[in-house]
Amino acid sequence: MLSESEIHAIDHEVSLVPHKKAAVIEALKVVQQHHGWVSDEKLEEVAAYLDMSPAEVDSVATFYNLIFRKPVGRHVILLCDSISCYVMGYKKLYEALHEHLHIKFGETTPDGRFTLLPNACLGCCDHAPALMVGEDLYRDVQVQDLENILAQYK
Amino acid sequence: MPTIYIDNKPYEVKEGKNLLEACLTLGFDLPYFCWHPALNSVGACRQCAVKVYKDEADTKGRLVMSCMEGVKDGMRLSINDQTAKAFREQIIEWLMTNHPHDCPVCDEGGSCHLQDMTVMTGHDYRRYTFRKRTYKNQYLGPLLHHEMNRCIQCYRCVRYYRDYAGGDDLNVFAAHNHVYFGRDKDGVLQSPFSGNLAEVCPTGVFTDKTLKEHYTRKWDLTMAPSVCNHCSVGCNIIAGERYGELRCILNRYNGDVNGYFICDRGRYGYEFVNSENRIKQPIIRNRTGEAASEEELMRSMGTILTHQKLLGIGSPRASVESNFALMQLVGHDNFYQGVSEAEAYLTRKIAGWMQTGSIRSASLKEIEQSDVVVVLGEDIWNTAPMMALAVRQSVVKTAAAQAAQKTNLPLWHDAAIKEYVQDQKGFLANITVAGSPLDEIAAHQQCLAPDDIARLGWAIAHELDASLPGVSNDESLLQQAQAIANALKTAKNPVIISGITCYNESILTAAVTLATACHAKVGFALPECNSMGLALMQAPSLEKAVDRMQREGDSFTVVVLENDLYRNISATLVDDFFSHCRNAVVIDSLHNATTEKAQVLIPSATFAEGDGTLVNYEGRAQRYFQVFVPAEGIIKESWKWLWHLYLLKMQAGNGHDHYPNELLEKLESVLPQFKGITKSSPPRHFTIHGERIPREPHRYSGRTAMLADRNVSEPKPVQDNDSPFSFTMEGFKGLPPAPLIPFFWAPGWNSVQAVTKYQEEPGGSLKGGDPGISLFKEPTQTTPLVFHEIPEAFAVRHQKWLLLPQYHVLGSGELSSYTKALQELSPQPSIALSAEDLQGLGVEEGSSVQLKINGTSCMLPVKIQKGLPKGIALVAAGLQGSPVMSWGEWGKIDGMTNGGE
Amino acid sequence: MEKPLTQHINLQQPLSLKEYEAKGGYSAVRKALKMTPQEVQKMVQESNLKGRGGAGFNTGMKWSFVPMGENAPHPKYLVANADEMEPGTFKDRLLLEGHPHQLIEGMIVAAYAIQADISYVFLRWAYKKAAALIRKSIAEAYEAGYLGNDILGSGWSLQMHLHTGVGRYMCGEETALLNALEGKRATPRAKPPFPQISGLFGKPTIVNNVETFCCIPHIVNNGADWFKGLSKSEDAGTKIYGVSGKVNRPGAWELPMGVTVRELIEEHAGGMKNGYKIRGILPGGASTDFLTVDHLDVKMDFKSVAAAGSRMGTGTMIVMDDATCPVGFVHNLQHFFAQESCGWCTPCREGLPWVERILLSIEKGEGRTEDLELLQMHAQFLGPGNTFCALAPGAMEPLQSALKYFRDDFERHIHQKGCPY
Ligand SMILES: Cc1cc2nc3c(=O)[nH]c(=O)nc-3n(C[C@H](O)[C@H](O)[C@H](O)COP(=O)(O)O)c2cc1C
Numbered sequence A: 001m002l003s004e005s006e007i008h009a010i011d012h013e014v015s016l017v018p019h020k021k022a023a024v025i026e027a028l029k030v031v032q033q034h035h036g037w038v039s040d041e042k043l044e045e046v047a048a049y050l051d052m053s054p055a056e057v058d059s060v061a062t063f064y065n066l067i068f069r070k071p072v073g074r075h076v077i078l079l080c081d082s083i084s085c086y087v088m089g090y091k092k093l094y095e096a097l098h099e100h101l102h103i104k105f106g107e108t109t110p111d112g113r114f115t116l117l118p119n120a121c122l123g124c125c126d127h128a129p130a131l132m133v134g135e136d137l138y139r140d141v142q143v144q145d146l147e148n149i150l151a152q153y154k
Numbered sequence B: 001m002p003t004i005y006i007d008n009k010p011y012e013v014k015e016g017k018n019l020l021e022a023c024l025t026l027g028f029d030l031p032y033f034c035w036h037p038a039l040n041s042v043g044a045c046r047q048c049a050v051k052v053y054k055d056e057a058d059t060k061g062r063l064v065m066s067c068m069e070g071v072k073d074g075m076r077l078s079i080n081d082q083t084a085k086a087f088r089e090q091i092i093e094w095l096m097t098n099h100p101h102d103c104p105v106c107d108e109g110g111s112c113h114l115q116d117m118t119v120m121t122g123h124d125y126r127r128y129t130f131r132k133r134t135y136k137n138q139y140l141g142p143l144l145h146h147e148m149n150r151c152i153q154c155y156r157c158v159r160y161y162r163d164y165a166g167g168d169d170l171n172v173f174a175a176h177n178h179v180y181f182g183r184d185k186d187g188v189l190q191s192p193f194s195g196n197l198a199e200v201c202p203t204g205v206f207t208d209k210t211l212k213e214h215y216t217r218k219w220d221l222t223m224a225p226s227v228c229n230h231c232s233v234g235c236n237i238i239a240g241e242r243y244g245e246l247r248c249i250l251n252r253y254n255g256d257v258n259g260y261f262i263c264d265r266g267r268y269g270y271e272f273v274n275s276e277n278r279i280k281q282p283i284i285r286n287r288t289g290e291a292a293s294e295e296e297l298m299r300s301m302g303t304i305l306t307h308q309k310l311l312g313i314g315s316p317r318a319s320v321e322s323n324f325a326l327m328q329l330v331g332h333d334n335f336y337q338g339v340s341e342a343e344a345y346l347t348r349k350i351a352g353w354m355q356t357g358s359i360r361s362a363s364l365k366e367i368e369q370s371d372v373v374v375v376l377g378e379d380i381w382n383t384a385p386m387m388a389l390a391v392r393q394s395v396v397k398t399a400a401a402q403a404a405q406k407t408n409l410p411l412w413h414d415a416a417i418k419e420y421v422q423d424q425k426g427f428l429a430n431i432t433v434a435g436s437p438l439d440e441i442a443a444h445q446q447c448l449a450p451d452d453i454a455r456l457g458w459a460i461a462h463e464l465d466a467s468l469p470g471v472s473n474d475e476s477l478l479q480q481a482q483a484i485a486n487a488l489k490t491a492k493n494p495v496i497i498s499g500i501t502c503y504n505e506s507i508l509t510a511a512v513t514l515a516t517a518c519h520a521k522v523g524f525a526l527p528e529c530n531s532m533g534l535a536l537m538q539a540p541s542l543e544k545a546v547d548r549m550q551r552e553g554d555s556f557t558v559v560v561l562e563n564d565l566y567r568n569i570s571a572t573l574v575d576d577f578f579s580h581c582r583n584a585v586v587i588d589s590l591h592n593a594t595t596e597k598a599q600v601l602i603p604s605a606t607f608a609e610g611d612g613t614l615v616n617y618e619g620r621a622q623r624y625f626q627v628f629v630p631a632e633g634i635i636k637e638s639w640k641w642l643w644h645l646y647l648l649k650m651q652a653g654n655g656h657d658h659y660p661n662e663l664l665e666k667l668e669s670v671l672p673q674f675k676g677i678t679k680s681s682p683p684r685h686f687t688i689h690g691e692r693i694p695r696e697p698h699r700y701s702g703r704t705a706m707l708a709d710r711n712v713s714e715p716k717p718v719q720d721n722d723s724p725f726s727f728t729m730e731g732f733k734g735l736p737p738a739p740l741i742p743f744f745w746a747p748g749w750n751s752v753q754a755v756t757k758y759q760e761e762p763g764g765s766l767k768g769g770d771p772g773i774s775l776f777k778e779p780t781q782t783t784p785l786v787f788h789e790i791p792e793a794f795a796v797r798h799q800k801w802l803l804l805p806q807y808h809v810l811g812s813g814e815l816s817s818y819t820k821a822l823q824e825l826s827p828q829p830s831i832a833l834s835a836e837d838l839q840g841l842g843v844e845e846g847s848s849v850q851l852k853i854n855g856t857s858c859m860l861p862v863k864i865q866k867g868l869p870k871g872i873a874l875v876a877a878g879l880q881g882s883p884v885m886s887w888g889e890w891g892k893i894d895g896m897t898n899g900g901e
Numbered sequence C: 001m002e003k004p005l006t007q008h009i010n011l012q013q014p015l016s017l018k019e020y021e022a023k024g025g026y027s028a029v030r031k032a033l034k035m036t037p038q039e040v041q042k043m044v045q046e047s048n049l050k051g052r053g054g055a056g057f058n059t060g061m062k063w064s065f066v067p068m069g070e071n072a073p074h075p076k077y078l079v080a081n082a083d084e085m086e087p088g089t090f091k092d093r094l095l096l097e098g099h100p101h102q103l104i105e106g107m108i109v110a111a112y113a114i115q116a117d118i119s120y121v122f123l124r125w126a127y128k129k130a131a132a133l134i135r136k137s138i139a140e141a142y143e144a145g146y147l148g149n150d151i152l153g154s155g156w157s158l159q160m161h162l163h164t165g166v167g168r169y170m171c172g173e174e175t176a177l178l179n180a181l182e183g184k185r186a187t188p189r190a191k192p193p194f195p196q197i198s199g200l201f202g203k204p205t206i207v208n209n210v211e212t213f214c215c216i217p218h219i220v221n222n223g224a225d226w227f228k229g230l231s232k233s234e235d236a237g238t239k240i241y242g243v244s245g246k247v248n249r250p251g252a253w254e255l256p257m258g259v260t261v262r263e264l265i266e267e268h269a270g271g272m273k274n275g276y277k278i279r280g281i282l283p284g285g286a287s288t289d290f291l292t293v294d295h296l297d298v299k300m301d302f303k304s305v306a307a308a309g310s311r312m313g314t315g316t317m318i319v320m321d322d323a324t325c326p327v328g329f330v331h332n333l334q335h336f337f338a339q340e341s342c343g344w345c346t347p348c349r350e351g352l353p354w355v356e357r358i359l360l361s362i363e364k365g366e367g368r369t370e371d372l373e374l375l376q377m378h379a380q381f382l383g384p385g386n387t388f389c390a391l392a393p394g395a396m397e398p399l400q401s402a403l404k405y406f407r408d409d410f411e412r413h414i415h416q417k418g419c420p421y
């Protein structure tokens, strides 16, 4: 069941658009904020709540790369792999992360702490390479910074 | 008409069309994928590119997608331009990068739009050297097979399933070159129109799963034009056979009737033809060795026919020819409709009104093109599914037309129109007893008891014409009536739809009065494929036959034609009927409760094994043709048997052959209401350049070998003396007249998309006019049909329930229920009540209740029907094992404790 | 040198509404409300402001296609495109994080000019800080009566909401963005009809880039001629330019329209890092053609960059140095584009992954000579008009120019069966 606070947040989004369906992305975000990802059950609940079919909701959900339809770790690392970070050596960061966490892009550490995902340009090309952990942005990241960064996330 | 220049030659084209439609209409071969005449343009696949030039001086031009560009007078374009050709070939190469090389094992092979387009563009060399992407397939239920790797991402499936048919459990998932078409999880596709995906998908992603069970390439099928047997709409179908087995049903385009689509009952209901339960031989009971030869049968029938009085029971699912032959055999006065009194009465009423010409029936196309639809009482989703699909199109198209008018957007610009339309809809008022899936798109939707539906109808009529009687003192009713009347007032092409399954005459008279008041066309759904044809014969009902038997005693031999009487009236009555008759001769194709009563049982041909004519709900007489000769040569059309027996009885014409046309001519002279029926198809002698029309495509294979396990010498092909078709691949290769199209094929077009070559224009009429002849004349002078008796409002009765049937699109058809796949999808017999009534009875949903009426009783599990008015019980009807009762009467219900007594 | 857009930028502590008002903020709203909507439109059109989102269409002209007057459909919508996902682009972030009220003021004025009723800021997911700031600023603007019903007693009302995305570069394409806002898959729409006629929820809609909106208050306050006078070239105003790559001071700066590539790299970005030389330049984001050292004196305005064979795009350039492999560089771009294709039209959906794989195989030393033909073919056939939207044509720009300028690099990879870098 959608929790009260989820429903409250979804209702707010619904109030901003001309018809319920239009709030579906927002509703999925709400669920993801609460649970980290969007499970089949939650997806079906969102669908029922917005008078949509699960297929319709999943069609939207699976289009967007930042709606997670599989469980993710407690912290999602989004490593920018776009052009400026490429020039400035994001690959070294990737290798270091791989060495450190033993996960590749798309994988989650066995302890459920981190999921590592590639992400398109984070819009800090002047401070490349960049990455985000959860909602926190790190810029001009050097391999030696990684350990300190990761240590903040339990 | 604008003139456009294609490769420097001028052509006149129709205004408002896009270039692709224009080119296809002119006969050019221009490849396409995402465009479909029923779905319009979205410009996704980029396959239909042509060059367009600014003016004569422009030599460079620019590539445009022809489906996304409207025709303009003086426009210059090139199909043959080198860049355009190269680009189109390139599109195929791109599509092929991930497409498997599995044509030999693909069910679509040989009738594949992708194959055709690949050849058309000339792509024949693969430069892509990387791995293909692969997908997991889904289980989609017993009707469709899913093979996602073959997908070329044209988006047609979702556009058909969601936008056209209104389904919500198929969609597109993910993005970039991982897009996936299917359900959110494995499971049965819910739309009863899902089977069309097999034809809509241009490749082998969605294919007919029942065909897979006995797979045959389309080019190896023996095919004939046919008409669906499973409801009164009369959709045109192509039936295909190989090795003496019916293999599949495909849509047969008819611009006036079903267009490009059919419902799942029609597509998948064919397997009764191959059923174990078929009657394959004459049977004479109560003797040693019941199976009889034709001679034995005739000898025995000879005695019966000369010495006994005959009484014939006709059938709404048998052809006009067969019913008429029976009438001839038993004599006009001894011929009875094989349906209940209530059904006979109501269908005859409808047929009578139609015959006066005072009301005109709407074809499916006219329903699609109507701007306001009012449904009174009939759950057409379940009783006339394609009519419901047409109503959906009316709702969608009306909104689209309004958008086009406001914005100057061309109607073919599908996505733009939809975006502008948002959730605006055309006007549909769907007034039923228990609701229907059409409610979702209805502007006005309500569940009422039958009498109240009639009253609402009257109230609307009164709003439109104050001289008509009004329904007083019901404020809420009047408000609703006003809303609906307001919509009807502005309508240019309104349609009123109703039917008989409420078993309420007032609904029909209200519908007719309403139609008269707003000059609407009507669509009255009837129970069976030839209900209208039978009604036009104006014979008394089955109960009347029972009465007569009871009165006149045991001297009659009864001949029952293709009719399980136990499905029409209560078992007690039928038992009584048979107990009175001296002899029962039953002609049918499947064993059932009635055939068990037969002393003589005669095997009749199914629709696939014989010729005949059916009259659909609108009075359209349509011919169906024999697809194949059954292995048991003794199986014949009922009319053939009956005509034989007739001649035997008259002791005339031994050795004389009898043909459908002959019979229809006779029918026209005996029953003038059938005048014109002979013209529903060219006569049996019809040839083109002296050639017959082949039932087999010219690529038909294995002819010399397919029977070699039995006999190495190839048998002489069977002669068909009844129709203009040959049973071979030889014959006329061009376009046959529209009623005689056995399959769609044109050079370079092996898929169903070849239909374009048979049409005046994509989505238009077949060349020479769509098949079918209306038996109802244009009115010369019309006396308006107006009635005046308004029923009292429905009143709940103490401890009694008004019994009404609840049909289900997949399951309620008698013949179609013999298809395994449909059986799987059929609901179980049950009785439905309002939540309040259930509470009143003190029973829980799912437990069994006892239903008593007229001294009989049965046990049924009970369920809650949302919206159902109090005091009404809906009994699942027509299912295998569901009880038959006098609908529209009142019964008692006793709650039982769970598990029953 | 005047820097109207960035003069109040403060990345540590952006101006609150009160502080902004103290510096003359929201005076453009007050001024515009005294003008007729048509007068505002005309002023913007005369200022020759060209859209800063990449395509460079005259903004006032764009607005003029919106149906006006009593019979115009309502609600009308106005959307700020703050999706900024073009690789190499980071200029809107500066405006969003440094001075959100400027954007909101610009949007209000623009909304007034087209008589919009509802407006949205479509912000990409990653801009968390911007999201918080915009939310706060919108609330302040409501509070102060610049948003909401009957704004400053004018009788005109405007609602404004923040919508944050959930990924996908396609959302930046204006029609796909509208689909995303409607809660649908962000696939693009065919034009015509243009959003001005049938946009968000089928209603008249204007979508402009963040930077475009940020110019509006200044034009209204100071006039069209003043705005034109800011520029060193035909194109009016200032522009936020940016440089990333191995330069000494990567960053973004507001400069008069028409500065040269050389000025940007050498003066503002402090030149190349020690030991690196310029090999190529993508002048305005990932979907623009390469320029080379031969183009250093090209002026960064729409016309001049086009004359040099590329596009001004977003005006934020990426410098490719001589130690970076052009094949790997272009592969990275194509990987991005293939990944971000929405999957709607064939050439983009199937063509881009093919290009990406060819480039990868060349980079790995598995390339064949005929691969260059295949790349060329894609560059030709994925051009404008052939695909449904501008994503694939954009993707082909760096590819086709790389094949032109760095062909020897491709050939070396193929002949040496490996990457020489
Ligand atoms: C694939 C693609 C991505 C785009 N991304 C953006 C973007 O992130 N931000 C933006 O302002 N414009 C983007 N655009 C351009 C928009 O479609 C649109 O032209 C622009 O928002 C109009 O604003 P303007 O007139 O102010 O430039 C993109 C275009 C394409 C084809």
Ligand code: SF4
Pocket (backbone or CB within 6 Å): B150, B151, B152, B153, B154, B155, B156, B157, B158, B181, B200, B201, B202, B203, B205, B206
């Ligand atoms: S499944 Fe068939 S209809 Fe659907 S997108 Fe793929 S090829 Fe087209």
Ligand code: FES
Pocket (backbone or CB within 6 Å): B020, B031, B032, B033, B034, B035, B042, B043, B044, B045, B046, B047, B048, B049, B065, B066, B067, B068
């Ligand atoms: S048929 Fe025209 S783009 Fe698909």
